[in-house]
Amino acid sequence: MTRSVKRTFAVFVEDKPGVLNRVASLFRRRSYNIDSLNVGTTHEPGVSRMTIVCDADTDTARRIEANLYKMVNVLWVDDITHKQTIDRVLALIKVNCDRDQRDEVLKICEVFRARAIDMSPDRITIEITGARDKVEGLVSVLKPFGILELVQTGTVAMTRGVEKHDLAHPTVPASRNDAA
Amino acid sequence: MTPANPKLKNRIGESLSGAQIIWEALVREGVEVCFGYPGGAIMPAYDAMIQYPVHHVLTRHEQGASHMADGYARASGQVGVCIATSGPGATNLITGIATAMLDSIPMVCITGQVPSALIGSDAFQETDITGCTIPVTKHNYLVTKPEQIAPTIREAFYVARSGRPGPVLVDITKDAQQQSCVFEWSDDEIVLPGYRPDYAPLPEQLEEAVALIKAAKRPILFAGHGIIKSQATDAVIEFVEKTNIPVACTLLGLGGFPATHPRNLGMMGMHGETWVNKAIQDADLIIAAGMRFDDRVTGNLKTYAQNAKKIHIELDPAEINKNVWVDVPIVGDVGEVLADLLPHVEQCDRSEWLDYIDEIKGDSAVRDIKNLPDLGKLYAAHVIHDIYRFTEGKALVVTDVGQHQMWEAQYYKHDYPRKLLTSGGLGTMGFALPAGIGAKFAQPGDSVWVICGDGGFQMTQAELSTCAQEGIKVNVAIINNGFLGMVRQWQEFFFGGRYVATPLLSPDFVKIAEAHSLTGIRVEQRSEVEEAVRVAEATEGTVVIDFRVEQEDAVYPMVPAGANLHDMIQRPAAPNQDHNPIFETGEDE
Numbered sequence: 001m002t003r004s005v006k007r008t009f010a011v012f013v014e015d016k017p018g019v020l021n022r023v024a025s026l027f028r029r030r031s032y033n034i035d036s037l038n039v040g041t042t043h044e045p046g047v048s049r050m051t052i053v054c055d056a057d058t059d060t061a062r063r064i065e066a067n068l069y070k071m072v073n074v075l076w077v078d079d080i081t082h083k084q085t086i087d088r089v090l091a092l093i094k095v096n097c098d099r100d101q102r103d104e105v106l107k108i109c110e111v112f113r114a115r116a117i118d119m120s121p122d123r124i125t126i127e128i129t130g131a132r133d134k135v136e137g138l139v140s141v142l143k144p145f146g147i148l149e150l151v152q153t154g155t156v157a158m159t160r161g162v163e164k165h166d167l168a169h170p171t172v173p174a175s176r177n178d179a180a
Numbered sequence: 181m182t183p184a185n186p187k188l189k190n191r192i193g194e195s196l197s198g199a200q201i202i203w204e205a206l207v208r209e210g211v212e213v214c215f216g217y218p219g220g221a222i223m224p225a226y227d228a229m230i231q232y233p234v235h236h237v238l239t240r241h242e243q244g245a246s247h248m249a250d251g252y253a254r255a256s257g258q259v260g261v262c263i264a265t266s267g268p269g270a271t272n273l274i275t276g277i278a279t280a281m282l283d284s285i286p287m288v289c290i291t292g293q294v295p296s297a298l299i300g301s302d303a304f305q306e307t308d309i310t311g312c313t314i315p316v317t318k319h320n321y322l323v324t325k326p327e328q329i330a331p332t333i334r335e336a337f338y339v340a341r342s343g344r345p346g347p348v349l350v351d352i353t354k355d356a357q358q359q360s361c362v363f364e365w366s367d368d369e370i371v372l373p374g375y376r377p378d379y380a381p382l383p384e385q386l387e388e389a390v391a392l393i394k395a396a397k398r399p400i401l402f403a404g405h406g407i408i409k410s411q412a413t414d415a416v417i418e419f420v421e422k423t424n425i426p427v428a429c430t431l432l433g434l435g436g437f438p439a440t441h442p443r444n445l446g447m448m449g450m451h452g453e454t455w456v457n458k459a460i461q462d463a464d465l466i467i468a469a470g471m472r473f474d475d476r477v478t479g480n481l482k483t484y485a486q487n488a489k490k491i492h493i494e495l496d497p498a499e500i501n502k503n504v505w506v507d508v509p510i511v512g513d514v515g516e517v518l519a520d521l522l523p524h525v526e527q528c529d530r531s532e533w534l535d536y537i538d539e540i541k542g543d544s545a546v547r548d549i550k551n552l553p554d555l556g557k558l559y560a561a562h563v564i565h566d567i568y569r570f571t572e573g574k575a576l577v578v579t580d581v582g583q584h585q586m587w588e589a590q591y592y593k594h595d596y597p598r599k600l601l602t603s604g605g606l607g608t609m610g611f612a613l614p615a616g617i618g619a620k621f622a623q624p625g626d627s628v629w630v631i632c633g634d635g636g637f638q639m640t641q642a643e644l645s646t647c648a649q650e651g652i653k654v655n656v657a658i659i660n661n662g663f664l665g666m667v668r669q670w671q672e673f674f675f676g677g678r679y680v681a682t683p684l685l686s687p688d689f690v691k692i693a694e695a696h697s698l699t700g701i702r703v704e705q706r707s708e709v710e711e712a713v714r715v716a717e718a719t720e721g722t723v724v725i726d727f728r729v730e731q732e733d734a735v736y737p738m739v740p741a742g743a744n745l746h747d748m749i750q751r752p753a754a755p756n757q758d759h760n761p762i763f764e765t766g767e768d769e
């Protein structure tokens with residue numbers, strides 16, 4: 001058995017009522033712990049794309065994939081954990097910030113390539129997009145100012161290359177190396 | 181595909197109500213009988229039913245309807261159909277749906293739903309039944325428009341019966357049943373973009389399997405439910421007769437490979453035979469065909485079949501490496517895979533391995549209750565073995581859940597597939613009588629025996645009334661031990677003998693039968709068993725036999741839950757061997 005690591009799945013599903021519920025229900029029922037789940041439409045009509053991040057070892061990951069494929073509304077599943085990907089989280093962070101602190105906060109934003117999108121005499125709202133650790137980094141630096149509110153999306157991810165959605169059966173597991 | 185029923189008028193292109201379209205679609209899918217219970221939200225469908233050549237069986241509870249559809253499907257291999265109203269009607273189906281789901285039984289459940297405008301308003305008898313059944317169906321649908329009814333029902337049958345089968349629920353709003361549209365029907369192949377149940381084995385994995393089989397000295401083949409579903413009995417027999425590999429069956433695999441075949445060792449697992457479990461622990465190769473390494477067959481996974489390489493032939497890739505880590509997975513139809521392997525495996529006599537198993541078998545056989553004297557008592561195992569003898573092993577047996585279920589599996593030898601129906605995965609008490617009724621509709625020529633406990637029988641005994649109303653015949657053998665026997669046994673073994681909530685007071689079952697104008701028989705002595713079985717077989721109409729068996733008898737051998745497969749609680753050693761009524765009469769097999 002391999003170690004559990006954070007896995008990212010790109011899951012293409014039919015854009016029909018209840019599909020999100022079915023997918024979430026599968027993870028709940030089989031006790032696969034979801035870190036984050038994101039869903040939105042794609043450029044293809046009728047197709048939505050989910051990005052699901054969860055903890056799993058190699059075997060569990062394969063079974064998650066196989067179980068997803070068993071669902072009638074799931075079109076294509078790609079475990080992109082070990083592929084070259086672009087992963088992004090978007091966060092909005094509202095922090096305490098009076099006039100004297102403004103420069104400092106804005107400088108921090110610059111370093112993190114975040115943007116101030118709203119401001120009032122005693123607070124500032126910042127938008128950041130980036131990999132999860134970068135967002136976490138910004139949050140920890142802003143904490144001392146006093147975070148008033150924070151909202152963030154789960155990860156959305158995409159591979160760098162062009163993925164072909166072939167209809168072979170990618171969930172058939174390989175034999176163990178030491179067999180035969 | 182089933183040819184359209186000749187009694188069906190061609191109404192394609194006509195304007196029909198959604199209610200009519202439901203039956204148009206069901207009949208075109210080959211449905212001749214369905215099991216159900218009416219109510220407000222499904223009344224339009226019921227009203228349209230009389231125009232169609234479908235026999236509807238009115239059950240006494242919707243759980244009965246779903247178990248009947250399940251029994252029908254198990255006995256026939258066809259999709260079983262049940263129908264119920266919204267709200268409580270639909271929720272009452274759920275136990276039967278979950279039972280079918282865990283045993284991969286193809287079933288289509290039609291439920292009425294409140295009018296679409298009222299959905300989400302907590303309307304009278306509104307339940308989100310598609311939401312409720314997501315985890316216990318293979319798929320489900322909510323239909324709110326008449327035009328969606330025909331294609332959805334067609335798709336539901338396709339999903340239910342293809343790949344690894346399972347129950348599919350179609351929830352249809354009342355307004356969709358009432359509105360009309362032009363009826364259209366297509367017989368084209370169904371292609372669902374996200375659903376591909378057709379797995380073919382990979383050639384390199386077949387080769388690896390052949391190499392493992394060639395190298396094996398102590399191989400064993402597991403015959404699971406998949407053998408029966410894929411109609412692979414002949415393929416297994418051919419494979420086994422060529423390779424001489426002994427076979428162990430799962431509970432649901434019984435009958436998939438003939439019980440009396442010399443290579444059949446018997447059942448494995450918690451109440452499997454000692455020699456079977458021992459052989460598994462000693463094997464150097466397991467070929468698991470159409471089974472899923474349930475915890476009831478493996479016991480402690482850490483010590484399970486440690487010396488064996490494992491080949492897993494299975495249709496569902498999600499089952500591979502789920503419980504047991506396998507060396508060579510082969511994803512595909514088990515019959516096809518065995519046929520693919522057959523020309524590449526070698527003939528072999530395997531006398532050393534087979535002799536070894538015979539030796540361990542000899543030791544257990546003397547403890548076998550079948551070979552023990554009755555000492556004037558009525559033992560459940562004797563009753564079941566006698567039913568086996570007097571029905572000549574040809575009955576279609578449907579069991580409930582508990583001790584009698586395990587004794588049936590041990591003492592009724594099934595030589596044919598689809599002649600033992602039992603709730604293996606979910607272990608649903610109350611299954612037997614309704615499933616037996618469903619099975620009788622599927623196989624009217626068979627002698628159907630429902631074997632159940634006094635507890636389980638009372639869960640669904642109202643369906644006796646269905647038997648009476650339908651005028652159909654099943655023989656019901658109640659193994660009446662005055663306890664919830666299997667739970668009592670666990671209390672005896674693992675809970676200090678404290679019989680909490682297991683002593684069971686029952687009504688007079690003979691009178692219950694008579695109250696339904698059916699025949700009731702009471703049996704208290706071994707000597708009366710034969711007569712009772714013969715009378716039951718000869719009597720028209722359903723017969724209930726109340727077998728008053730020993731109350732505190734236990735099923736042996738037993739692997740306690742989670743224990744090592746080789747650490748079985750053995751049958752107690754034989755008492756006084758010289759009075760053996762079976763040996764004396766020479767009536768045994």
Ligand SMILES: Cc1ncc(C[n+]2csc(CCOP(=O)(O)OP(=O)(O)O)c2C)c(N)n1
Nearest residue numbers: 582583584607609633634635636664665666
């Ligand atoms: C619906 C349901 N409830 C509870 C159980 C737990 N259970 C398993 S076996 C058993 C006892 C069955 O007693 P009985 O029907 O008399 O059969 P016996 O074991 O005596 O043969 C019980 C309560 C179950 N399997 N199904």
